[in-house]
Amino acid sequence: xxxxxxxxxxxxxxxxxxxxxxxxxxxxxxxxxxxxxxxxxxxxxxxxxxxxxxxxxxxxxxxxxxxxxxxxxxxxxxxxxxxxxxxxxxxxxxxxxxxxxxxxxxxxxxxxxxxxxxxxxxxxxxxxxxxxxxxxxxxxxxxxxxxxxxxxxxxxxxxxxxxxxx
Numbered sequence: 768x769x770x771x772x773x774x775x776x777x778x779x780x781x782x783x784x785x786x787x788x789x790x791x792x793x794x795x796x797x798x799x800x801x802x803x804x805x806x807x808x809x810x811x812x813x814x815x816x817x818x819x820x821x822x823x824x825x826x827x828x829x830x831x832x833x834x835x836x837x838x839x840x841x842x843x844x845x846x847x848x849x850x851x852x853x854x855x856x857x858x859x860x861x862x863x864x865x866x867x868x869x870x871x872x873x874x875x876x877x878x879x880x881x882x883x884x885x886x887x888x889x890x891x892x893x894x895x896x897x898x899x900x901x902x903x904x905x906x907x908x909x910x911x912x913x914x915x916x917x918x919x920x921x922x923x924x925x926x927x928x929x930x931x932x933x
Contacts, residue, residue: 774908775849783846784870787900788893792874795885804884819880826872832858833865853913855920862928863921864905867897902926 806815836857837844844866858865874893878886909917924930 822876829869
């Protein structure tokens with residue numbers, strides 16, 4: 768771990784998507800066991816499973832593409848590791864945070880495919896935690912490290928998905 772010697776976006780072991788989204792995920796599983804809820808499967812069963820599988824698939828693809836792009840540019844994804852290069856190519860040309868977006872798609876898809884409504888309820892907690900515990904410090908760090916380049920990138924690529932027209 769870096770121990771604060773070199774500036775990094777995430778200083779603590781828990782500043783990973785797996786932990787930040789994993790806590791609401793596990794809480795949802797516990798709640799589903801203790802206070803079971805069910806999606807209205809009589810009406811929507813034929814669509815929940817395929818939509819869930821599609822979301823998990825899209826999420827997995829986003830995660831794969833993001834990790835591949837980081838590897839291609841020799842950039843770390845672990846907390847405590849400094850970033851030496853601003854990665855803006857590949858999937859990062861359409862989303863500034865494809866790892867987090869992919870992870871959230873996997874959680875939402877799992878909730879639908881496995882009929883775990885509590886996971887959908889707590890998904891908002893995962894989104895908020897991801898935004899403020901991971902994305903905000905990461906964006907501050909990237910702005911400090913890459914100033915003008917990051918400002919240009921952030922102005923042209925949306926946080927979650929999409930490119931600006933100008």
